[in-house]
Amino acid sequence: MGIISYIKEExxxxxxxxxxxKSNMxxxxxxxxxxxxxYRVAHKLYRRKHYFLARWISQRATRKTGIEIHPGARIGKGLFIDHGSGVIIGETTIIGDNVTLYQGVTLGGTGKEKGKRHPTLKDNVMVSAGAKILGSFTIGENSKIGAGSVVLxxxxxxxxVVGVPGRVVR
Structure with a gap:
């Protein structure tokens, strides 16, 4: 896919x-x-082992937007971050297609584990404001995480899922 078609898709x-x-502008x-x-530029660099440059790009984006996406994260098509201030996406996070995140969401780890230590969100997941998903496990397709929930x-x-700790209600 060319850069122009990718930008149009986003x-x-x-x-x-x-x-x-109200407008494309x-x-x-x-x-x-x-x-x-x-993120897309930084991720390409990260995959080619240009770690410093990838992090430099991602940190510049964080300072400009308030949204932190580690360049090692794997993100599918159609990620939508609404009112994204404070969103954090960790290094080993995997995000499927058509996922929506709201402000203050953390997709993080629980400590200093090695290997996969961040969550996997399957397709069509919605994570509401302030929710924290911590650890290496999967959030299934079409699931919703309620505002302020802590999912472990x-x-x-x-x-x-709602509450602290998060529990399935439907």
Whole structure:
């Protein structure tokens, strides 16, 4: 996919999911748009073992947007970060397609483990404001994580999780 078609696709994702956006030009101001473009460049560099340059790009994007995405994270198509300030996505996080994250979400680890230490979010997951998903486990397809929830264990597909600690309610 060429860069122009990729940018058009990212613009379309934001336009579809945020009714406040009135034009494509407005999307260019959107922190989610800026950070995902920077992430894609940083991730390519990271995969080619250019770790310092990848981190430099990602940290510049963090300072500009308030959204921190480690360049080692693996992110599918259609990630939408709405009101993204304070969002943190850890190094070994895997995010499927069409995932939505709101402000203050953390996809983090629980300590200094080696290897895979961050969560995997399958396709069509929605994580509400302030939720924390901590550890190396999977959030199943089409699941929703409620605002302020702290999720510390696997979530099956098609579930809604709320509370501290998070529990499946549907």
């Amino acid at each position: 613009i379309q994702v934001i336009r579809e999911r945020d009714p406040a956006i 407005e999307v260019l101001l959107y922190p989610s748009f800026k950070v995902i473009l920077s 264990e696997e979530v099956p597909p098609n579930c809604t």
